[in-house]
Amino acid sequence: MIEWLVANPFAGALIALLALGLPFGALLGFAAVKFRTEGNPIVDQIEALLPQTQCGQCGYPGCRPYAEAIANGEAINRCPPGGESTIAALADLLDVEPLPLDAEEGAGDEKRVAYIREAECIGCTKCIQACPVDAILGAAKHMHTVIVSECTGCDLCVEPCPVDCIEMRPLDTPWSWDLPPPAENLIASDRGRGTTP
Amino acid sequence: MRQVWDFHGGIHPPENKHQSTGQPIRFAGIPTELVLPLAQHIGAPAEPVVAVGDAVLKGQVIASAKGLVSVPVHAPTSGTVVAIEDRPVPQPSGLPGRCIVIHPDGQERWIERKPVADYTALEPAALIALIRDAGIAGMGGAGFPAAVKLHGRPDKVIDTLLINGTECEPYITADDLLMRERASDIVAGIRILQHLVRPTEATLIGIEDNKPEAIEALRNAARGSGIEVVVFPTKYPSGGEKQLIQIVTGREVPSGGLPADIGIVCQNVGTAAAIARAVLHGEPLISRITTVTGEACREQRNYEVLLGTSVQFLLDMSGFEPERLSRLIIGGPMMGYAITDLSVPVVKTTNCILAPTRAELPPPPPAQACIRCGLCSEACPVSLLPQQMYWFARGKEWDKLEAQDLFDCIECGACSYVCPSTIPLVQYYRAGKAEIRKQREEKAKAEHAKQRFEARQARIAQLEAEKEAKRQARLQAAKAPKADRGDTGAEASTDVVAAALARVQAKKASDPAADVIARAQARRAGTDTPESPAAARERLQQNVASAEKRLDAARRKLAEARAENSDKLAAFETAVTNTEARLRQAQEALAALPAPADDAAGSGDAPADIIARAQAKRAAGADAPDAATQRANLEKRLAAAEAKLAAAREQKSDKIDAFETSVTSLREKLASLAPDAENTSVPAPAADPAQDAIARAMAARASRDTLSPGDKAEQAARGLEERLAKARTELDAARADGSDNIAALEDAVAKLADKLERAQRELAERREGAN
Numbered sequence: 001m002i003e004w005l006v007a008n009p010f011a012g013a014l015i016a017l018l019a020l021g022l023p024f025g026a027l028l029g030f031a032a033v034k035f036r037t038e039g040n041p042i043v044d045q046i047e048a049l050l051p052q053t054q055c056g057q058c059g060y061p062g063c064r065p066y067a068e069a070i071a072n073g074e075a076i077n078r079c080p081p082g083g084e085s086t087i088a089a090l091a092d093l094l095d096v097e098p099l100p101l102d103a104e105e106g107a108g109d110e111k112r113v114a115y116i117r118e119a120e121c122i123g124c125t126k127c128i129q130a131c132p133v134d135a136i137l138g139a140a141k142h143m144h145t146v147i148v149s150e151c152t153g154c155d156l157c158v159e160p161c162p163v164d165c166i167e168m169r170p171l172d173t174p175w176s177w178d179l180p181p182p183a184e185n186l187i188a189s190d191r192g193r194g195t196t197p
Numbered sequence: 198m199r200q201v202w203d204f205h206g207g208i209h210p211p212e213n214k215h216q217s218t219g220q221p222i223r224f225a226g227i228p229t230e231l232v233l234p235l236a237q238h239i240g241a242p243a244e245p246v247v248a249v250g251d252a253v254l255k256g257q258v259i260a261s262a263k264g265l266v267s268v269p270v271h272a273p274t275s276g277t278v279v280a281i282e283d284r285p286v287p288q289p290s291g292l293p294g295r296c297i298v299i300h301p302d303g304q305e306r307w308i309e310r311k312p313v314a315d316y317t318a319l320e321p322a323a324l325i326a327l328i329r330d331a332g333i334a335g336m337g338g339a340g341f342p343a344a345v346k347l348h349g350r351p352d353k354v355i356d357t358l359l360i361n362g363t364e365c366e367p368y369i370t371a372d373d374l375l376m377r378e379r380a381s382d383i384v385a386g387i388r389i390l391q392h393l394v395r396p397t398e399a400t401l402i403g404i405e406d407n408k409p410e411a412i413e414a415l416r417n418a419a420r421g422s423g424i425e426v427v428v429f430p431t432k433y434p435s436g437g438e439k440q441l442i443q444i445v446t447g448r449e450v451p452s453g454g455l456p457a458d459i460g461i462v463c464q465n466v467g468t469a470a471a472i473a474r475a476v477l478h479g480e481p482l483i484s485r486i487t488t489v490t491g492e493a494c495r496e497q498r499n500y501e502v503l504l505g506t507s508v509q510f511l512l513d514m515s516g517f518e519p520e521r522l523s524r525l526i527i528g529g530p531m532m533g534y535a536i537t538d539l540s541v542p543v544v545k546t547t548n549c550i551l552a553p554t555r556a557e558l559p560p561p562p563p564a565q566a567c568i569r570c571g572l573c574s575e576a577c578p579v580s581l582l583p584q585q586m587y588w589f590a591r592g593k594e595w596d597k598l599e600a601q602d603l604f605d606c607i608e609c610g611a612c613s614y615v616c617p618s619t620i621p622l623v624q625y626y627r628a629g630k631a632e633i634r635k636q637r638e639e640k641a642k643a644e645h646a647k648q649r650f651e652a653r654q655a656r657i658a659q660l661e662a663e664k665e666a667k668r669q670a671r672l673q674a675a676k677a678p679k680a681d682r683g684d685t686g687a688e689a690s691t692d693v694v695a696a697a698l699a700r701v702q703a704k705k706a707s708d709p710a711a712d713v714i715a716r717a718q719a720r721r722a723g724t725d726t727p728e729s730p731a732a733a734r735e736r737l738q739q740n741v742a743s744a745e746k747r748l749d750a751a752r753r754k755l756a757e758a759r760a761e762n763s764d765k766l767a768a769f770e771t772a773v774t775n776t777e778a779r780l781r782q783a784q785e786a787l788a789a790l791p792a793p794a795d796d797a798a799g800s801g802d803a804p805a806d807i808i809a810r811a812q813a814k815r816a817a818g819a820d821a822p823d824a825a826t827q828r829a830n831l832e833k834r835l836a837a838a839e840a841k842l843a844a845a846r847e848q849k850s851d852k853i854d855a856f857e858t859s860v861t862s863l864r865e866k867l868a869s870l871a872p873d874a875e876n877t878s879v880p881a882p883a884a885d886p887a888q889d890a891i892a893r894a895m896a897a898r899a900s901r902d903t904l905s906p907g908d909k910a911e912q913a914a915r916g917l918e919e920r921l922a923k924a925r926t927e928l929d930a931a932r933a934d935g936s937d938n939i940a941a942l943e944d945a946v947a948k949l950a951d952k953l954e955r956a957q958r959e960l961a962e963r964r965e966g967a968n
Contacts, residue, residue: 051643054646054650120941132650132653140759163945165941165944177627177630180625
């Protein structure tokens with residue numbers, strides 16, 4: 001046997017490669033079945049970064065569809081509620097260049113919630129049907145109101161209102177410490193020049 | 198002597214305590230106005246329980262605790278509540294906060310006090326509730342509700358009760374003077390705490406060695422009580438809870454943990470004294486000792502101050518010279534914060550008002566670049582790496598910042614103090630903490646929103662599925678008689694009756710229903726015996742009642758359908774009309790029935806008539822809705838097919854031909870059905886507008902994708918015009934009815950008109966732009 005292999009190095013190499021390839025192939029095949037991942041895990045990671053307002057401003061019906069679209073190559077700058085920070089996080093995750101936000105109006109970082117002017121509400125329930133997170137409370141021909149803690153500020157209830165009694169109001173954020181203004185990087189001999197004339 | 202340990206880092210800033218320790222504590226007096234913020238502690242703000250104009254007594258609760266981590270607020274003296282409003286309060290943000298404002302009457306009338314003679318007889322829970330109701334929050338500076346810390350946990354045995362008399366921050370001497378003058382109060386409070394906490398090993402008071410008088414006083418007061426005074430070298434920040442625990446016991450509180458996790462409860466000496474006043478004298482927390490110091494005050498000393506007294510009032514008493522002031526600081530020079538408004542009140546946590554001159558505390562020089570000298574990490578009492586944290590905070594790399602154990606930072610300021618580049622390091626950490634907390638909150642909120650969104654999607658999908666199932670069932674039911682119709686009309690109608698019977702039986706018929714079934718079965722078998730007049734009357738009355746009930750239900754469903762904009766609106770409307778007709782018939786039948794006293798002869802005929810009529814109607818009705826639904830279905834399908842065809846044409850799809858054939862064949866079917874439908878009686882025309890609307894909407898949706906922006910704008914304007922016209926008709930109708938929606942509708946019309954104008958203007962601009 002050995003002699004034959006030595007005498008036929010080409011066939012020997014073939015047999016050796018085959019002998020290696022078969023078990024490894026089997027191993028890979030087994031692993032592919034055993035450790036199979038359902039769905040696309042990157043979609044979940046992308047979705048975790050999106051703000052879940054479900055506002056549809058990206059052109060997709062909700063955050064999950066947009067996450068799927070991003071996984072399939074859609075631009076990462078379509079999410080106005082997420083703003084620059086979301087774009088930066090997505091760029092980081094997907095290792096692509098961050099893009100400027102693609103929105104008609106400059107979407108501020110300001111958090112907003114819907115507010116129903118209750119005196120004007122006629123109780124048509126149209127806004128209730130439009131709300132993606134069930135944050136509006138009310139019944140037919142009764143006044144509706146927004147549960148502020150549940151509202152994501154997605155805007156979707158404003159358009160359907162027949163009497164235009166819904167407006168978006170800025171949510172006052174609690175005060176917190178800001179980063180100090182960037183240092184001027186003075187050298188020691190400049191000390192004091194910046195403060196006293 | 199008990200062994201003491203050391204902690205990492207720490208600094209030795211100038212103490213500057215002697216200025217204010219020379220004189221005893223003095224009562225500051227009653228000012229003309231007391232401003233009591235509702236949030237003087239960590240946790241939920243208290244809720245006012247008095248109204249403007251109320252007279253309050255000294256010690257009366259004016260705001261009650263809201264939630265577990267909260268304490269009430271009491272009136273510091275008797276007087277009148279003059280306002281509950283936003284006032285400047287002492288907090289780093291400088292933002293105003295809600296306050297109760299009291300004008301004292303100077304009579305100092307107490308509310309009835311209930312001192313506890315023997316607290317050892319009280320249940321711990323009752324004693325803790327008493328401490329909470331006395332409004333006691335940590336007096337060391339943080340203001341954490343004292344009662345919360347005292348709730349024992351069965352899984353945690355407390356071996357050491359530690360009382361913090363360290364007061365390590367420069368300038369502040371409030372605790373020092375308290376220990377010197379009121380050592381007995383403190384010891385009494387510690388005994389109450391001992392009773393609550395039941396430390397298994399030791400009760401210790403930790404004091405720095407720069408307060409010999411206080412040490413002496415406490416040692417005297419605690420003699421023979423088993424309470425040990427532990428003295429250790431002065432170093433900042435040994436007064437931090439975790440640092441003190443390390444010094445006195447050598448144990449370290451784990452990161453993110455509480456002292457209770459290692460068997461220790463820690464309270465401030467001021468808190469202990471306040472607990473003694475509350476339990477033994479029944480006096481809630483209405484005053485505290487505050488140091489007023491700094492070279493800008495001629496008289497530097499400690500005052501016993503009623504909570505709510507303004508800083509200005511205290512400064513005026515102390516010979517304050519505003520022109521010499523550098524900046525006014527609440528708290529000490531290391532951890533305090535500057536305020537600009539002198540009207541802020543003294544609150545439960547205000548231990549010091551520092552008014553330094555420019556020479557004493559010069560404004561911080563501009564920050565320079567970090568030179569990575571490492572002095573900060575040598576000074577850090579928590580063994581963090583401040584220079585790394587600074588770097589990450591500046592770069593806004595929050596996750597890396599958090600990985601550096603940012604949340605273990607006690608913000609003591611030792612790193613900023615030693616920094617040769619005078620970088621305001623602590624501010625970076627505070628900003629970092631705030632930002633990370635904000636992101637955590639946003640993440641939690643996003644997760645919550647996602648769950649709600651998914652729950653809603655699932656609910657809608659389920660409703661759809663149920664609707665679809667019902668539709669299928671109805672389709673089946675409609676198909677079954679159609680298959681048999683070839684034979685005789687009578688049999689078809691029998692089948693419908695049988696199906697109805699089956700349905701009724703499936704619905705778990707109650708007794709009256711069973712009666713009806715039995716009757717109906719008997720009637721069908723042709724063995725219907727004439728009823729007695731009384732029985733007939735009763736049955737007819739029942740008929741009327743049930744018809745009324747059904748009408749109610751139908752009306753309710755119609756309202757629901759209207760509210761939901763359901764596509765079954767037309768069907769419900771017909772149902773209501775039908776039910777109304779039936780009710781009328783039943784009423785007529787009842788009226789036609791001769792009075793019970795009359796002869797029985799005619800009575801057999803009337804019900805028989807009605808039955809015959811009803812049967813005839815049912816037989817006729819079986820066809821009519823069928824044709825109508827068929828027609829509606831066909832129309833819907835036709836509209837969809839047309840829309841698809843339009844889309845296919847737009848995309849130049851190769852399936853155009855197929856679509857065209859399908860549209861043609863549908864049209865033919867519809868045409869063949871049309872005469873039928875026109876012959877049938879009522880529901881067809883009612884169904885039409887809804888179907889039309891659907892078809893129109895579908896067509897519009899199909900075409901909208903292909904429109905240019907200009908066309909879109911035009912369409913929008915047209916849509917608005919239509920909506921405006923509709924709104925106007927509605928308004929007119931409402932006016933005619935005298936409805937109470939008139940105002941809302943008027944508003945809506947005005948707004949729509951406004952919108953229309955805007956849309957038209959935009960359209961005009963667009964056209965101009967296009968030209």
